Amino acid sequence: MKMNVSLPGLDLKNPIMPASGCFGFGKEYSEFYDLSKLGAICVKAVSPLMKRGNPTPRVAETPGGMLNAIGLQNPGLESVMENELPWLERFDVPIIVNIAGNTIEEYMDVARVVSKAPNVKAVELNISCPNVKEGGIAFGTDPYIAKELTARVKDVCHVPVYVKLSPNVTDIVTIAKAVEEGGADGLSMINTLLGMRLDLKTGKPILANETGGLSGSAIKPVAVRMIYTVSQQVSIPIIGMGGVTNADDALELILAGASAVAVGTQNFVDPFACPTIIEELEEKLKDYHVDHIGELTGRSWRPSLQPLTTR
Amino acid sequence: MKKVEAMTVVSQRTIANNIYECSLKGDLVSVMNEPGQFVHLKVTDGIEPTLRRPISICSVDTNERTFTMVYRVEGIGTKKLSHKLPGERVNVLGPLGHGFPMEELKSESHCLLVGGGIGVPPLYELAKQLTSKGHSVTAVLGFRSKEDVFYEREFSRLGPTFVATEDGSYGEMGFVTDVIGAKQLTGDCYYACGPRPMLKAIESNMPIPGFLSLEERMGCGIGACLACVCDMKNEAGYRKVCSDGPVFKAGEVVV
Ligand SMILES: Cc1cc2nc3c(=O)[nH]c(=O)nc-3n(C[C@H](O)[C@H](O)[C@H](O)COP(=O)(O)OP(=O)(O)OC[C@H]3O[C@@H](n4cnc5c(N)ncnc54)[C@H](O)[C@@H]3O)c2cc1C
Ligand SMILES: Cc1cc2nc3c(=O)[nH]c(=O)nc-3n(C[C@H](O)[C@H](O)[C@H](O)COP(=O)(O)O)c2cc1C
Numbered sequence A: 001m002k003m004n005v006s007l008p009g010l011d012l013k014n015p016i017m018p019a020s021g022c023f024g025f026g027k028e029y030s031e032f033y034d035l036s037k038l039g040a041i042c043v044k045a046v047s048p049l050m051k052r053g054n055p056t057p058r059v060a061e062t063p064g065g066m067l068n069a070i071g072l073q074n075p076g077l078e079s080v081m082e083n084e085l086p087w088l089e090r091f092d093v094p095i096i097v098n099i100a101g102n103t104i105e106e107y108m109d110v111a112r113v114v115s116k117a118p119n120v121k122a123v124e125l126n127i128s129c130p131n132v133k134e135g136g137i138a139f140g141t142d143p144y145i146a147k148e149l150t151a152r153v154k155d156v157c158h159v160p161v162y163v164k165l166s167p168n169v170t171d172i173v174t175i176a177k178a179v180e181e182g183g184a185d186g187l188s189m190i191n192t193l194l195g196m197r198l199d200l201k202t203g204k205p206i207l208a209n210e211t212g213g214l215s216g217s218a219i220k221p222v223a224v225r226m227i228y229t230v231s232q233q234v235s236i237p238i239i240g241m242g243g244v245t246n247a248d249d250a251l252e253l254i255l256a257g258a259s260a261v262a263v264g265t266q267n268f269v270d271p272f273a274c275p276t277i278i279e280e281l282e283e284k285l286k287d288y289h290v291d292h293i294g295e296l297t298g299r300s301w302r303p304s305l306q307p308l309t310t311r
Numbered sequence B: 001m002k003k004v005e006a007m008t009v010v011s012q013r014t015i016a017n018n019i020y021e022c023s024l025k026g027d028l029v030s031v032m033n034e035p036g037q038f039v040h041l042k043v044t045d046g047i048e049p050t051l052r053r054p055i056s057i058c059s060v061d062t063n064e065r066t067f068t069m070v071y072r073v074e075g076i077g078t079k080k081l082s083h084k085l086p087g088e089r090v091n092v093l094g095p096l097g098h099g100f101p102m103e104e105l106k107s108e109s110h111c112l113l114v115g116g117g118i119g120v121p122p123l124y125e126l127a128k129q130l131t132s133k134g135h136s137v138t139a140v141l142g143f144r145s146k147e148d149v150f151y152e153r154e155f156s157r158l159g160p161t162f163v164a165t166e167d168g169s170y171g172e173m174g175f176v177t178d179v180i181g182a183k184q185l186t187g188d189c190y191y192a193c194g195p196r197p198m199l200k201a202i203e204s205n206m207p208i209p210g211f212l213s214l215e216e217r218m219g220c221g222i223g224a225c226l227a228c229v230c231d232m233k234n235e236a237g238y239r240k241v242c243s244d245g246p247v248f249k250a251g252e253v254v255v
């Protein structure tokens, strides 16, 4: 079985990569395994200047998942260029830089600079960030702004641009089509779902930020549904994520329409999550009547005569 | 390379109200050498609960390849842990973090150990190692009430030990800081672990150098997710409780 996947800017040995914010800049996980095993690495969100993030508690557990309100804490563009990205050059793996901004210009500033780093093969725009010029509404909830953001980043970016969609919208297809028109080379989906938990002792929210993003197994059906719908409406590839804990989950997102799969929360549960899923996936695919993993992308909605597997 | 291991439960028993002592056996014990470090436990194979649970290493027996934890049943994770019987497995990630430093102590130092509630356990391995290195220890252990008290006898074997209960039902009435004040306890340095208000009070009242072990809600436990950060006192930066801590020099971070 051929596990390699070719996407705009990205030659992946296999379709599995850690999701942004769930892997730092790789250092911690490099103490567990060789990061060159990964298809790619998507690093923590990078903003123009260092961001302190939210007060603690920043995480709360939920059934089958967790809420986080880290607040996009990161060391800032300059430090990422000087320290984090050069350090990652020791591994044979393409890097995707996740970008956060509060204005279109901030996204452009980061994209212009990081896309010159030799190991950065793509950027991913986190459009769930609040747009300060528009009263703090997320970029990802307005198709016009999402499109404009994509187009303007494309103008200055030296590598392909993936746009990471927020599931916290009424109609994700409209946003997906808008960013495709804006020139996006690919989509990443889904980001976390906005949620909240209360402490029954204090009666107050558990998270200092009050609300947080839901991730983990609990959101997988939402990811499957959204990838299934969007992949039939756009012609750019999708990096799927949301609740992937094992090879079966990864396969489900691929069948729904993803070309590659990112693993987030599961890295916290099992630091070996990514290499384990890669091995399991390769084993699993032996049962499938395909020569290349790419043939499974979107199989759920493509007309086909054969059953997927006879086992 | 770091590892995770499915370690085997060798014992599990109740030692106080809702407090359990559990020993696990396995190879990871060979790298558990810094008192104050913790393990991050996956208590089930399923998805409930999703996240690991941080628990301090309370004592280590390298000959037996076992380590012991003492924990309070709080919610679903610790409850499931308490149901594990000898022979069953618990998935262990660790040892994690930086423990209580001992290298800078002058020989035959006297150390004050201050623990509150479930902050007491990591001080026990520390007490064992300090005394075996020729230092002396005095322990001040704070609990809510008589039925919450544990490990008094274990600490007494290693040095003078004072117990305080908030309701006065056992030992001295009040907080650990009250006992320290009343008995004028001091030393060359102190090591403290317990709830934040206790750590704050200790840090501002103690005139001697010391180390504090902090608790924070965690995701990864290894420094990657930035769930567990705390601010530095004198600089703009931050520290991660899981990987820079959980033990910090008094005055380094905002408690
Ligand atoms: C470094 C460190 C060492 C610790 N050592 C011990 C120990 O030796 N003995 C002991 O009894 N307890 C210890 N704790 C506290 C212990 O981690 C919590 O009591 C436990 O996580 C509660 O889990 P639960 O599922 O029972 O409770 P729930 O309330 O169901 O937990 C919900 C979520 O909140 C988190 N959480 C709840 N309370 C705490 C807390 N106090 N600190 C951090 N996270 C929390 C849980 O990990 C989980 O993610 C330690 C905590 C830290 C950070
Ligand atoms: C602690 C944490 C931090 C995250 N940080 C970011 C981030 O900086 N940028 C981003 O685009 N997504 C971030 N995410 C979202 C993940 O990349 C991913 O889209 C989401 O968690 C769903 O995948 P999962 O269910 O596998 O975790 C974060 C998620 C978590 C749990």
Ligand code: FES
Pocket: B217, B218, B219, B220, B221, B222, B223, B224, B225, B226, B227, B228, B229, B240, B241, B242, B243
């Ligand atoms: S728990 Fe993830 S950084 Fe500390």
